[in-house]
Amino acid sequence: MKIVVDLQERSYPIYIEKGILTNVNQYIDLQRKVLIVTDTGVPSKYSECVQKQCKEATIVCIEQGESSKNIENYQALIQKMLELGFSRKDLMIAVGGGVVGDLCGFVASTYMRGIDFINIPTTTLAQVDSSIGGKTAIDLGNVKNCIGSFYQPKAVFIDPNTLDTLSNRHFYSGLVEALKSGAIYDQELFELLEDCDVKEQIEEILYRSLMVKKAVVEIDEKELGLRKILNFGHTLGHGIESASNYELLHGEAVALGMVKMVEDESVRKRLVRVLEKWNMPLEYEYDKQKSFEYMLHDKKKVANMVSVVQVKEIGQACIIDMTQEELKVKF
Ligand SMILES: NC(=O)c1ccc[n+]([C@@H]2O[C@H](COP(=O)([O-])OP(=O)(O)OC[C@H]3O[C@@H](n4cnc5c(N)ncnc54)[C@H](O)[C@@H]3O)[C@@H](O)[C@H]2O)c1
Structure with a gap:
């Protein structure tokens, strides 16, 4: 199934298909530097599956949980991309739930004034809602989402099979x-x-x-x-x-x-x-x-x-x- 979110030049496709995780490279150019962001609760096989389809991908795994949507992780991800020599033409991919998606999307929206971002949601919450619409954010202490941006992904890949491992x-x-x-x-x-x-x-x-x-x-x-x-x-x-x-x-x-x-x-x-x-x-x-x-x-x-x-x-x-x-x- 394919849905297109129609926002003129910011339009993007959402693919919903069991097993699509193994075929992301058929839809998106992965022949560039890619930073895959995931967390410690997401089975690593999902990010590794995406990594295998890329020419040059680095996986960063943050601690699971809402408290990871923080400014330290924001800074660390920017730092990582600087070290790896990421340009504006490179790509960030979120593989995880709303925490990883919100953080990764926000980093992508600000790194060099915005680089491409793809969302691969792996929780029900992220698959039914947070992976589309372009809201990105981090928290400051207990104040939720108080730093953020509107930044649409280039594509969203929803593989319902990933929900099999969710509690x-x-x-x-x-x-x-x-x-x-x-x-x-x-x-x-x-x-x-x-x-x-x-x-x-x-x-x-x-x-x-x-x-x-x-x-x-x-x-x-x-x-x-x-x-x-x-x-x-x-x-x-x-x-x-x-x-x-x-x-x-x-x-x-x-x-x-x-x-x-x-x-x-x-x-x-x-x-x-x-x-x-x-x-x-x-x-x-x-x-x-x-x-x-x-x-x-x-x-x-x-x-x-x-x-x-x-x-x-x-x-x-x-x-x-x-x-x-x-x-x-x-x-
Ligand atoms: N941007 C938006 O429009 C929007 C909308 C709604 C909510 N949100 C945000 O989304 C966040 C909540 O998202 P969430 O509920 O996905 O939480 P989450 O990202 O913390 O994921 C929940 C837990 O499931 C684990 N997990 C993820 N995928 C898994 C899988 N396939 N198998 C096993 N474990 C898995 C994670 O490690 C985590 O421990 C909140 O920060 C909320 O503010 C954003």
């Missing part, structure tokens, strides 16, 4: 982003997630989720309006994720954030039913004051007002402004 906790928490996409934009996707065996229908889920993101990003690449709906559950979720010191995974925190934001009882019930089926920790204890303070660092705040996403009916989202006081009681 169930990461598998299901990553699907929360797909559930979010269904809730805000695609009722049929939401219904599919309610009813199907997600492991059996994973390709359909990937495709539909990516189509939602593509549609939204093509209309509003830089999040000036519509794209904000992709943040459903994220304003509260990011605050909770930070306050949990990343004990909660991104998808788990977003799950809590969605449930807390929804006011319509029937929408909440349907969300909770799926999230419980996926064992999301909806009863999690966290420091509400701390979460609120982290949320205030969020860039989506203007003066006293915060833009938040509300879902009143499955498949349809709206953006509303709330005061900080109104939002505080939602935690």
Whole structure:
């Protein structure tokens, strides 16, 4: 399957195919210097498989976990490319989840004012969501994504076979982003997630989720309006994720954030039913004051007002402004 994200000169293909990891060189010029970034939790066979297809590739393996999306790793990767004599014509490839993708994309966007970047996502979260759309970022301490850029990849290769090695906790928490996409934009996707065996229908889920993101990003690449709906559950979720010191995974925190934001009882019930089926920790204890303070660092705040996403009916989202006081009681 191939989807094209149409952004004029920044357009790029997304390939979804079991086994495509072994054929990346058929689609992309790998006859140049390549820096492959992966992490210690990603089975090394994936990055090595890509390395074998390159003429001259170096693998850098960072420590797994959110805390690796940091400025030290950013600097180390830039330093590595300088040492290896990378020019603007060379290439970075991320092989891993959203952590590796966000970090690698940000490095690529700034090295010599931007070099080519390819994303090979290997988690459900990265395959249904974070690998497309061009948001790249690193964190500063517990403040998530506060340094970043919009920088589109040249191509995205999604091999659903790589999900076979993913833990169930990461598998299901990553699907929360797909559930979010269904809730805000695609009722049929939401219904599919309610009813199907997600492991059996994973390709359909990937495709539909990516189509939602593509549609939204093509209309509003830089999040000036519509794209904000992709943040459903994220304003509260990011605050909770930070306050949990990343004990909660991104998808788990977003799950809590969605449930807390929804006011319509029937929408909440349907969300909770799926999230419980996926064992999301909806009863999690966290420091509400701390979460609120982290949320205030969020860039989506203007003066006293915060833009938040509300879902009143499955498949349809709206953006509303709330005061900080109104939002505080939602935690
Ligand atoms: N850029 C965006 O648009 C966007 C959107 C949503 C989330 N994000 C970011 O994505 C990050 C979360 O991404 P994530 O959930 O993929 O987490 P992650 O990158 O930390 O990956 C989760 C874990 O799975 C391991 N792993 C990865 N692939 C594996 C595989 N195939 N088999 C076995 N283990 C594997 C990793 O080593 C890691 O320990 C957060 O930093 C979040 O802010 C970005």
